Amino acid sequence: MEETGTAIILAGGLSTRMGFSKEALLINGERLLYSLHDTLRRRFEQIIVVSNTLEDSEKRMLEVVRDELVGLGPLGGIHAGLKTAKSRYSYVLACDMPYLNMDYVSFLQGRLPPPDQEISALVTALGCHMEPFNGFYNRSLVDPIRVFAATGQKSLTAFLRSQSAVLVDEDTARRFSPDWSMFANINTPADMLALTGSLATKGGRTHDRD
Template sequence: MKLFGTCIILAGGKSSRMGFDKQFLKVDKRRLMYSIISKLENEFDEIIIVTNKPEHYIGLSHKITMDILKEKGPLGGIHAGLKQAKSKYSFVMACDMPNVNIEYIRYMKENTSKMGSTTRFKDWIEPFCSFYSKEMVKPIEKYLKTKKRSITHLLMDLDINYIEEKDAREFSPSWDMFLNLNTQNDLEIFLNAEKESCS
């Protein structure tokens, strides 16, 4: 089994703050999902998309799967992806994170403990842009049976390596590699910044 060959992209969620399904976000008339995939294809042998609308990915060469444990939020998506993964560790990110930082991903690979690695900012943990082990499948199932869904609280009980803010900022001083496009305003700010960087 390969150690770090898999990337899981979560494309579920209600996207209520955005006003439409974020897996269909477009930047320069191209779906953001496809831009994210193209950045990750050279780093990972296997890309798994966890979506509640698999019919929109017909013809895509990557693996498409749905939640096994329904209505469990992002943890349900992580669980489904890890069940399908061929690698011991999978890189997990969300479909609304446009700034893929390959150098940081490689750094995280080198700083992974038994269950994975994630980034910590004081008491805040970034649950995406993280590596998780297939060994998390059973703990996730057990945790979800308690009716809890917080990824952060689950990770607190697992052997996860936390990369601290000062180290992460070496790769992303502005912290933009953790940007989520949650609202129309987030999207507008991001698109304007993209236009400025290209001008």
């Protein structure tokens, strides 16, 4: 498999603000999880869904893995996905991000180093913060995540800083998504109403990723 042949979708569990698991989100009558999976399938050979709650019938249709490091949130999900990944770098996003931008995915793939070089991760800067999803992660992070978690920490952004993740600058990223919608996620029923009420309304918030 090529260097970037794997994509990981973090499906998570129950969302207290939504009142149900985000992996069940429907957009125009279609499961967002399935829509993302189908879109990514056109680019990636392996699509891994990280979920502790999907039904057995769905597991037969998808490649599903469960968290091994329980209680770490997104960091634990990335760990589980990377352990199963067949390629060196995996594209990572969450199942509640409706505005997948494949042009930006292609751009990120082009920014990854050649096989004789290596980075830990490639994500995007937003001011002094970072967007940990819609980025690429190196399979070599499996053991560092375990070590980091053993210290009692579970912040994904803190982990990325500890691993010297490479950042795409905000101005460059905004050329692909001026309104930053490619990083938006659905956190609340209001976000969902904004999205389903008008696809021109870019619902969701970012930074809710630790």
